[in-house]
């Protein structure tokens with residue numbers, strides 16, 4: 001059972017409509033005019049029968065028919081305007097909400113989305129709130145609310161007019177309406193529930209097929225077709241069975257609805273007919289009465305249906321408002337400390353500890369570390385040592401549980417978040433490229449970059465040749481439906497993007513993915529160009545970086561175990577020796593290779 005909607009939620013939704021007060025008032029007016037016109041039709045019917053047909057008065061008949069034509073014209077105009085205004089308001093509300101929610105989502109820290117993915121709602125839940133829940137609200141305000149109001153007005157109007165026409169027959173009708181509607185509503189609810197479960201089954205079919213086709217290479221490589229064919233067939237039959245149950249109920253509903261509605265009309269005709277024969281009711285009055293009774297019954301049925309929609313919408317509204325109420329855990333301070341200009345780019349970690357929510361082992365455990373401006377530092381350590389977490393803390397994707405990080409001696413928490421991030425260039429292991437052209441993706445680094453600047457960055461990142469070989473060069477679309485790039489090409493685009501950003505500090509998560517020797521050389525050259533003159537923290541997976549870094553930091557289980565040059569660590573750190581042996585084999589590379597500091601000299 002859905003809980004009753006919280007009135008505060010509805011009030012907050014109404015607050016969203018405040019800017020559109022004028023249109024709302026106009027919509028209410030057209031609604032009243034349309035409902036009033038419908039009610040007048042009943043009176044028109046009475047006059048046509050009593051003054052036209054029964055009195056055999058052609059002139060009256062014509063007059064009444066002309067009047068009715070005028071009423072119908074008002075009804076048509078008011079209904080069209082009402083439909084337009086109400087739909088406009090619904091669409092506008094959904095558009096406003098979508099923008100508000102998306103803008104707000106962009107301010108939330110990455111951890112929020114990760115915990116939502118791991119949570120019981122499942123991945124994609126937030127995007128579904130953005131599309132599905134806003135659509136529910138759009139249909140609530142775009143039709144359900146106006147339907148409810150229109151039917152409420154008609155119900156009240158019809159009942160009043162029935163009572164005026166014939167009180168005792170009205171009493172009979174008012175008892176008859178619930179008796180007629182109850183079985184219909186009961187069946188209707190069942191059918192709706194079954195429809196929903198039928199839709200769920202069909203959605204499950206879509207999900208299954210999507211996953212199977214999305215992973216078609218793996219599926220075929222493992223000869224999994226028979227299992228999938230069988231599993232899919234079972235789901236299809238499931239969906240069919242559910243649809244059949246629904247159809248059976250729906251067939252019953254149709255029969256019962258026809259039977260009860262016509263029985264009720266029959267009873268009223270019989271009772272009303274007696275009154276007409278006795279001369280206490282005119283034939284026109286009886287017709288108008290029946291018209292109102294059917295109108296009232298229709299209004300009650302619609303109201304019952306809309307009540308369900310409102311409850312569903314209340315759930316959607318609550319979820320959306322909850323999202324809007326989520327405060328970003330990571331934000332800029334009210335009065336941020338300005339970054340020094342020029343920024344040196346030295347970094348400090350002071351007793352930093354951090355544990356991911358829901359994990360009890362710390363990802364970083366009391367790490368203290370100073371990195372000088374311009375220093376090239378490589379982070380090494382086994383998988384899960386906390387290397388990526390350390391980079392993420394510098395970007396303030398997470399804040400430490402204890403301790404603090406500094407840039408040029410200033411606590412990161414005291415800096416404006418955008419100012420901080422504008423000084424950090426991130427090239428991750430599997431760079432994310434967005435839909436849009438190559439140029440659009442490069443301009444993530446610098447929105448206003450000229451074509452010449454793009455070319456220069458691409459050239460320094462060893463990406464120019466392959467970009468120019470693409471069908472439309474810098475304008476080639478990437479992402480879904482666009483051109484697919486290789487791992488090495490993506491990396492070089494990401495490097496060009498970081499070059500355009502021109503940050504003081506570079507955070508590199510080197511690609512471990514199987515780059516061939518040529519791509520690896522091109523990527524490494526590009527990285528070397530990128531690192532010149534900047535403080536760089538590199539998660540090192542590759543031999544070249546390990547030996548050429550100014551300093552290597554050995555991490556394990558979130559702790560910083562040792563720091564030093566390659567040959568120093570070979571002597572002092574058993575873990576490093578072990579890692580080096582794994583990477584280089586028994587024969588370690590020439591320890592006397594020049595470091596970047598040497599190269600600069």
Ligand SMILES: Nc1ncnc2c1ncn2[C@@H]1O[C@H](COP(=O)(O)OP(=O)(O)OP(=O)(O)O)[C@@H](O)[C@H]1O
Pocket residue numbers: 114356357359362363381382383384385386387388389390
């Ligand atoms: N988003 C997350 N939520 C929960 N735990 C996480 C998350 N990211 C990382 N961890 C955990 O934190 C620890 C450190 O992970 P981290 O990714 O920093 O290690 P790493 O040294 O970069 O490893 P790799 O070299 O494999 O990328 C691991 O135990 C990991 O399981």
